[in-house]
Amino acid sequence: MKRAVIVAAGMTKFGEREATFRDLIAEAGKATFDSNKHILPKDIDGLVFSSVYPERSAFQGHPAPIAAETMGIKPTSLIARVECQCGSGTVAMRMGQMAIITGQADLVMCMGAEKVLIPVHEEIFLNAMAGGDREWETCFGLVPPAMFALCAQAHMQKYGTTEEQLARVAVKNHTHSMNNPNAHFQKGVTLEKVMNSKLIASPLKLFDCCPNTDGAAAVILASEERAKDLIKDPVYILGFGQTSLAATLANVEKDWSSWPGLKIAAEHAYKMAGITPGDVDVAEVHDCFTISEIVEYEELGFCKKGEGGSFIEEGKSDYGGEVVVNPSGGRIGMGHPFGATGIAQAVELFWQLRGKAGPRQVKDARFALAHTMSGMGVENHVAIYGRV
């Protein structure tokens, strides 16, 4: 079987964009083709498009061919759109990887795009609500901040995690995104400001939450052999792990401070890649809320269960620590345009692994992990990238 590599990557500025869904696609597409002049739109024979709710936010229910047409791509091997809520982009990466390693496509673009910020604020809220289970959850108020507040409360009670430790995740990620010109936020934030920000769902405050963000991102995949003419030092896609143990929070886990599905997904991805958690130099993880990143340190094996709070407090997830987590700024600092997120992680890690991440470069990064989560522990998607 062939091996899949990333040969080009690009993204839009993330943020509150005065741009349509199509505009975002065009911008990310141009950035991606600009990143590798050996590849033209006509060379792309596969497109896997990731988007969560364009049928609601852009009233476009068939976005994959619109994306292809907008970029001048005419896929003749593979065309698909995937939706797995916040994890959609990682799922697109996996479908692209499978098409390459089976030889079913030659050059596959994986693109994610989401227009979240529309004029009607109530509609933004409704769209996000459709991401939970309407019949059993969101209709009763169990929307994302409430879900993750339950997780934070359980983690604090069981492991003594503090609100200040949560806040330190926000400070770290907002500090990282000061070095990322594509990030939604570049102003940084102090611990005091996070701690004093508006309460959203106790103990989560405004700065414990990622923002609503517009954006798009894309990468181009090829086989190792095909890549030889296209790029000198491609980034390898080494492993994937995915799980979905339950859909509704009542069934997801008995203990809301643990995400066993993430643990399994990570183990599978490490195994496929042939590495261990200690080999990971840099990671982009799903910090939709600060508590998420803390639980993820634990389930990804960066620290023992229950020690996520001290892991951030001791600086182990920052530059100079054990693994640099969310150098892009993560969902909290860079922003979280749902369908684009998993692809934007791949873009950041492509830059990091090739030493092109500028002031936020993680020194000598060789192995990288990306994690997206759909719902609270509902689906977990882990990808491992690396230099070989």
Added chain:
Amino acid sequence: MKRAVIVAAGMTKFGEREATFRDLIAEAGKATFDSNKHILPKDIDGLVFSSVYPERSAFQGHPAPIAAETMGIKPTSLIARVECQCGSGTVAMRMGQMAIITGQADLVMCMGAEKVLIPVHEEIFLNAMAGGDREWETCFGLVPPAMFALCAQAHMQKYGTTEEQLARVAVKNHTHSMNNPNAHFQKGVTLEKVMNSKLIASPLKLFDCCPNTDGAAAVILASEERAKDLIKDPVYILGFGQTSLAATLANVEKDWSSWPGLKIAAEHAYKMAGITPGDVDVAEVHDCFTISEIVEYEELGFCKKGEGGSFIEEGKSDYGGEVVVNPSGGRIGMGHPFGATGIAQAVELFWQLRGKAGPRQVKDARFALAHTMSGMGVENHVAIYGRV
């Protein structure tokens, strides 16, 4: 690389169902597990779920894990939802096939489900409109019947195809579905009744159009080796072809009577399967409108370009002819619950290739073709199944 086979299949009754989205999933899941008692929900480690607009029709924006939970499946290898409008099911089949042949999953369920008929009729229409390009097409009235009417007019003008030939497709498919207890319609229809039915978009009349249908269908995939303990005579997935040459009708083709993207997709699928059009014994093709099936005969290579009208008139696409097209009744007779359609085709062909199709059995069927189309020629998805 491994070879992928189908080891189980099931579907709901298609029609105007007094059932929710979740009910349809449960019903198709039960039918599928009932079809092969060697497989239990706990054995399934991958789910690819196909659905077009549950976020609009069922207000469920994250349907894949809901489907898994409803059936008691806990995927630990692969979880995804795909959307490619009317072609979604075939795309799910392809992702499932890739997961099996790469060894990334052991047993993958590909399920499609769609709840189309909701109480508010205007909303059904709006949902369908989101499947075209809102900015350039549907907002100006270029909805599906209008698009396919343009195709029919062009085909009639260029090749002399008649309204009666179109009507014969409806008669054939409604006759076929009389033998299909899962079909939306079982009453049959006469040529006179089709010809005298209400004009929808000239020359297409009511019976030239497929209905709005609720339904769900599923298959389970395994590798050839894994299947040995599960089933004696599995059905092989032999080839796929997919294209998307343009999104908007203005760009799809210069001549609306031709669908060059389908021709290319079919050629790729035949090549991967190592067969020719003449080898196909039975086909489920995308007869969303009668004209579609006529153009498909041509682009799939069952007859020469322009001869689709006489192909149906001479009975060549019926029992006793050259290839039995849409023995299930097709979209016109069986119904077209968008996300479920490509999977329901696989279910029908699984039955046909194993000699289990009862009164609608195509004798000695060895090679089968399935085709779904998203938009009018926007995306084409061809799959080849067979006995080896």
